[in-house]
Amino acid sequence: MFRAWFEEPKRTDSGSLLEAVRAITRYRKLLTELIDEQTPQCGKYTRYELWARGLTNALDELEQSVYCASKFRAEVTHDQEEKMSPEERADYRRHVYFYKNGFIRLFSILDKLGYFLNDLLRLKSERVKHKFSYFTVLRQMKHRNAEPGLEGLLYDIKEQYKEPLARLRQKRNMEIHLVNTEMLDDLLHVDLCRADRTYIEDLDANLNDLEQGLEMVCRTLSTVFTYVHHRKKT
Template sequence: MFRAWFDEPKRVDSGPLLEAISAIGQYRKLLTQLIEEQTPQCGKYTRYELWARGLTNALDELEQSVYCGAKFREGVKETQEEKMSPEEKADYHRHVYFYKNGFIRLFSILDKLGYFMNDLLRLRSERIKQKFSYFTVLRQMQHRHAEPGLLQPLQLIKESYNEPMGRLRQRRNMEIHLVNTEMLDDLLHIDLCRADRSYIEDLNANMDDLRQGFEMVCRTMATVFAYVHERKKT
């Protein structure tokens, strides 16, 4: 959708995004077949199909945020906002908007996936925490020794992206909660009064974290849906 802003053709899915969308598509196709059979469980299958469709849409929206964040970053050359032209400053603020939108959506889609997994696999994570996250679901799987064939690859993916995801999580918490006690402790180690506030952040490093976070989400989604597809077939 947003590629039209930059006179670019429609996206052609590839790499981890293609793997994730294909895995969800295969699962939805299987559910559709089961729904058409009008079995007593067709209502449950319809609910999971709608859930999977929503996750597909959320993944598409996340990709567009990452794409726009990267495109608007290209128009930012200065490292100080005061030195930017009006056009460059507009690109900078658009970049910041889509970058923030991206990392907020990133954790949102993971949590939606966590609720899907919790329901489908009957993990009962809500007994631990009423509003649980995807990472709570992983811990619950480990605690209950549930679905080891799925847990192991998901843990490996999580560990592979620990550093960028940690930075993105901190950014998300700052954006949503402003400052919590842990972050306040971090800020106490910085001389805020003497800090030069005119320099903007490292936009390349930020976008690299966001791209890695997006890749983590795609790999996670592909792994989950490939697993539940095979699980449902057997």
């Protein structure tokens, strides 16, 4: 959708994004076949199909946010807002918008996936924490020894992306619960003795974390839905 802004063709999925979309699509196709059989379980299958469809749409929106954040970041050349032209400052603000949108959507996808797994595997994570996260669900899988093959794969992915995810989660928490990322820029980078200078954060480092987060989400979704598709077929 947003690629039209930059006069670019529609996205062609590839790599881990393509694998994730394919894995979810296969699972949805299987669910549709089961729904068509009109068994007593068709209501549950319909719920899972809607869940999987929502994750597909959310993944598309996350990728678009990362794409736009990258495109607008390329237009920013100064590290101080005071040195930017009005056009560059507008592109910086657009970058910040899509960057924030990206990391908020990233954790939203993971939490939606957590609720899906909690329901599918009957983990009862809500007894541990009323508003539980994907990471709570992972711990609950290990505690209950539920699908240890899947839990091991997901844990390895989480650990591989542990550092960028920790930084992104801190930004998400600051954005939602404390102060926004622009205020964090000020707190971290403004020279209190030279308040006329406002340094921005390391945009390349931030963007790299977000791209790593997208990769983590794609690999996680691909792993989950490949596993549950095989589990359902067997």
